[in-house]
Amino acid sequence: MDTKNSLIQEELAEGVLTLSLNAPKTGNALDLAMTQALADAVEHANTIPGLRCVLLRSTSRHFCTGGNVKDMDDGSDLMSGTVAEVRDRLRLGLHRITRALRALEVPSIAAVNGAAVGAGFDVSLMCDLRIAGENARFAESFLRLGLVSGIGGAWFLTRLVGPAKAMELTLTSEFFDARTALELGIVSQVVAADQLDDAARALSEQIAAAPPTAARMATQLVRQSAELSLPAALELAAGLQAMLLCGDEHKALVRQFLADQTARRRDQTR
The missing domain is CATH 1.10.12 (Lyase 2-enoyl-coa Hydratase; Chain  A, domain 2)
Structure with missing residues (x-):
């Protein structure tokens, strides 16, 4: 299925399900609508006969810019209500993405272009593999806005880079490029930005060809x-x-x- 106008475009070919984040005006920010759409798509993946691999990518210039800062300022969408209401919304909303990606029965790949910051960075960490375009920029940037990762990023980041480096990236909120991500073991490949889709597709098809x-x-x-x-x-x-x-x-x-x-x-x- 290819849903051109939805928040998540879905395309299934050769055993590979491609899920494309498709909200360019917000940088694919994880508001309630995007959160629900992505969680629905990933949860549904395990029911697809013959599925071999899931590829997560973006249709626009950024992979995912994390939470919607305008909603934070307004106290709307995911951020509306009391502390208890926001906590439950995170647990029942954002955490659906975390649980769904972790529960995938097949390997998952994130093809990262542009910004993957905050919760967007964390979503990429939930995939089994990451491949980045040379224009990719990453940050565990929550402290810049006086927050922590509410979607489970600390769990994934610590296991990828170790406690000390995870602590440094968290406490400094520093941005780093694709080559640094490669050195840290966060991504397994860096390719030219205009070759990212082809490289990610080739990797997903290679994985899909395995028994x-x-x-x-x-x-x-x-x-x-x-x-x-x-x-x-x-x-x-x-x-x-x-x-x-x-x-x-x-x-x-x-x-x-x-x-x-x-x-x-x-x-x-x-």
């Missing part, structure tokens, strides 16, 4: 291993590997591997 059952299990194993003790991670690995070893996907790939080897040896003796 689907094994790829889903590998995604879960890597995600969960970051949080588990070694004994627990070994138990998880053993269980997943046993299911794969006894499964049809693995057996078919082994047969194909052996057949290819036989064919190569035959060609070499001719």
Whole structure:
């Protein structure tokens, strides 16, 4: 489905679901409408038959500029009401995005162009992989407005760069470019801005070409291993590997591997 005029454009092709943030006038700010649209789209992804990968990108010059500062000034939208009401709105609204991206059964990629700041930066951190255009700029910028990350960014950032660097990025609110993000391990690739979509598509299609059952299990194993003790991670690995070893996907790939080897040896003796 390709919904040209919606806040989230959706396109499914070759097992890759592309979700494009599409609110250029606000820099894809995470107001109530965008929050609900993105959460709905990500939650729905797990129900799509044959899905292999999710690619999150923007249709405009910025990936996501975080919260809407005008709404903060007005005390409207996500920021309206009492402390308890705002807290519940964050938990039932913004946190839907966090939970949905974490619950994806397939790998996710964020293609970051322009600004990815505040909650927008944090959303990119929730994806399994990030690829950035050379024009990308990042910041855990909440302290600039007297805030903290209310969407879970501290949890993801600490696991990516370590507690000390996460603390520095949080307390300084400094902006950093794509090359710095690459050095920190926040992104895995940096490409020319005009090549970002092609590079992200190529990466997503490469991932989508992997054996689907094994790829889903590998995604879960890597995600969960970051949080588990070694004994627990070994138990998880053993269980997943046993299911794969006894499964049809693995057996078919082994047969194909052996057949290819036989064919190569035959060609070499001719």
